[in-house]
Amino acid sequence: MSEHTTQETTFAVTTLGCKVNQADSEAIGEQMSTAGFIRRDFDEAADIYIVNTCTVTHLGDRSSRQLIAQAQRRHPDAFLVVTGCYAELNPQGVAALPGVDMVIGNTGKDSLVETIKQRYESMTSQVAASEPEAPTPPIDEMPARRALPVLPLDTQHIGSDNALDFLPAEPEPAPENPSSLSPFTDNTQTTEQANARIFSRTRVQMKVQDGCNNRCTYCIVPYVRGNSRSRTIDSVVEHVQRKARAGYQEIVLTGIHLGDYHPAGDEQKDLGDLIATLLRETDMPRIRVSSLEPEDFRLEWLDLWQDPRMCRHFHLPMQSGSDNILRRMARRYNSARYREIILTAKQRIPGVAISTDIITGFPGETDEDFELTYQLAQELEFAKTHVFRFSARQGTAAARMRGQIKDVVKKERSARLLTLNEEHSRQFRQQFLGQTVDVLIEQSKHGYWEGLTDNYLRVELHDLPNPESAWQHKLVTARLSHLVDDGIHGAYVAH
Numbered sequence: 001m002s003e004h005t006t007q008e009t010t011f012a013v014t015t016l017g018c019k020v021n022q023a024d025s026e027a028i029g030e031q032m033s034t035a036g037f038i039r040r041d042f043d044e045a046a047d048i049y050i051v052n053t054c055t056v057t058h059l060g061d062r063s064s065r066q067l068i069a070q071a072q073r074r075h076p077d078a079f080l081v082v083t084g085c086y087a088e089l090n091p092q093g094v095a096a097l098p099g100v101d102m103v104i105g106n107t108g109k110d111s112l113v114e115t116i117k118q119r120y121e122s123m124t125s126q127v128a129a130s131e132p133e134a135p136t137p138p139i140d141e142m143p144a145r146r147a148l149p150v151l152p153l154d155t156q157h158i159g160s161d162n163a164l165d166f167l168p169a170e171p172e173p174a175p176e177n178p179s180s181l182s183p184f185t186d187n188t189q190t191t192e193q194a195n196a197r198i199f200s201r202t203r204v205q206m207k208v209q210d211g212c213n214n215r216c217t218y219c220i221v222p223y224v225r226g227n228s229r230s231r232t233i234d235s236v237v238e239h240v241q242r243k244a245r246a247g248y249q250e251i252v253l254t255g256i257h258l259g260d261y262h263p264a265g266d267e268q269k270d271l272g273d274l275i276a277t278l279l280r281e282t283d284m285p286r287i288r289v290s291s292l293e294p295e296d297f298r299l300e301w302l303d304l305w306q307d308p309r310m311c312r313h314f315h316l317p318m319q320s321g322s323d324n325i326l327r328r329m330a331r332r333y334n335s336a337r338y339r340e341i342i343l344t345a346k347q348r349i350p351g352v353a354i355s356t357d358i359i360t361g362f363p364g365e366t367d368e369d370f371e372l373t374y375q376l377a378q379e380l381e382f383a384k385t386h387v388f389r390f391s392a393r394q395g396t397a398a399a400r401m402r403g404q405i406k407d408v409v410k411k412e413r414s415a416r417l418l419t420l421n422e423e424h425s426r427q428f429r430q431q432f433l434g435q436t437v438d439v440l441i442e443q444s445k446h447g448y449w450e451g452l453t454d455n456y457l458r459v460e461l462h463d464l465p466n467p468e469s470a471w472q473h474k475l476v477t478a479r480l481s482h483l484v485d486d487g488i489h490g491a492y493v494a495h
Helices: 019-034 058-074 085-089 091-095 106-128 191-198 221-225 233-245 271-281 299-306 323-329 335-348 367-380 407-430
Strands: 010-015 048-053 079-084 100-104 203-210 250-255 286-289 313-315 353-360 384-389 436-445 448-452 458-461 475-484 487-492
Touching (some): 019 048, 019 106, 019 250, 085 091, 091 100, 233 271, 335 367, 436 458, 458 475
Parallel strands (some): 313 353
């Protein structure tokens, strides 16, 4: 670093969005620290603020603007950098926001840290010489979209959308019943919770794939993430080995379209080959797979879950149980195939937790279409159903479709699914009462510790020895006794 960028130069990163943005922010933080900058929490004063934005919904746009404004108010003279999906989709609008010094879309994340360093050093040099600050280059000088708009994938994994910080969720279009303590980070965490999760040694989000070749009619993500591309298996293995040596207990394999993982240079291999290699060549205690699309799911992958290091949890978005609505969504599977995947997974992996997403009120959804969705959800008995009311996203085909559903109808349908979810969630948790399980401790909360089992049960432990000790990031054994809220009370079992 130059004489103008000293050891005392501080930075803070905050993120909105999905699991892949969390992986990006972890990498940004690591690279900034390696470059000599000192990390601070986003709610503290810092010399450089980096806001990693989301645009998957209008809520994401608005929340991104709010976070940018927070940073500007906290330290008006700080160097404010905006990156991520919102910066990619609307760079001119972002650049016009008060206090923004630099806008870098997803296509520029590969060189984000070096660009920040150069621009910040230039700015501080000009200030030191009492010269006018150089104007920010126009947006059209930012890197153009490339086929692979990511950092060289064998070094770090910046380049796509899960999060450091989140603002409180609103009823739409976020899920109406978000998970607490989610390993995938949903849009309801506070800034403090999200920062603690990101920079802990509990689990690490490992982005192995980015982009999407699908064009679901309600989704804006492919337009701001680009086409599908994947890291090499060797680079993933090296990264996981490094995280295991650093003390992480769990790796979460993430991607925008994770099931489309085909390693660069060896596209005949797939996600199953990656998992098999990680099981063979790393010592990571837990390996968790993030959201998978049903059209990609290969039943032979289930053999890999015979290894106890594989977390017994799948998130498989159903979206609808009506084949008519699935076609209107441009989803590439039907209800029969979806049913086959879920029932086979439950039969092959005892105790597996399967969560899903369902959209209610998609344009053209009739009462009959919704009943098919409800009946399929009732049959499959998900451990968790995230319920979304459809919200039109400008720029998507669904926003222009005829047959938009009235809000009152969406609300009624959503309420039925939420009630069903409460019933099924309780049934799923009840079957484990009396069992002894391993719990990865996440955080202290209201005088007790809580964490997750491999199959996504949230466990509260009130009797850990020396409760003030640093139990976070530890794997402990607990006997499950009774249900509490959306979790289970566990009694510590000493070894």
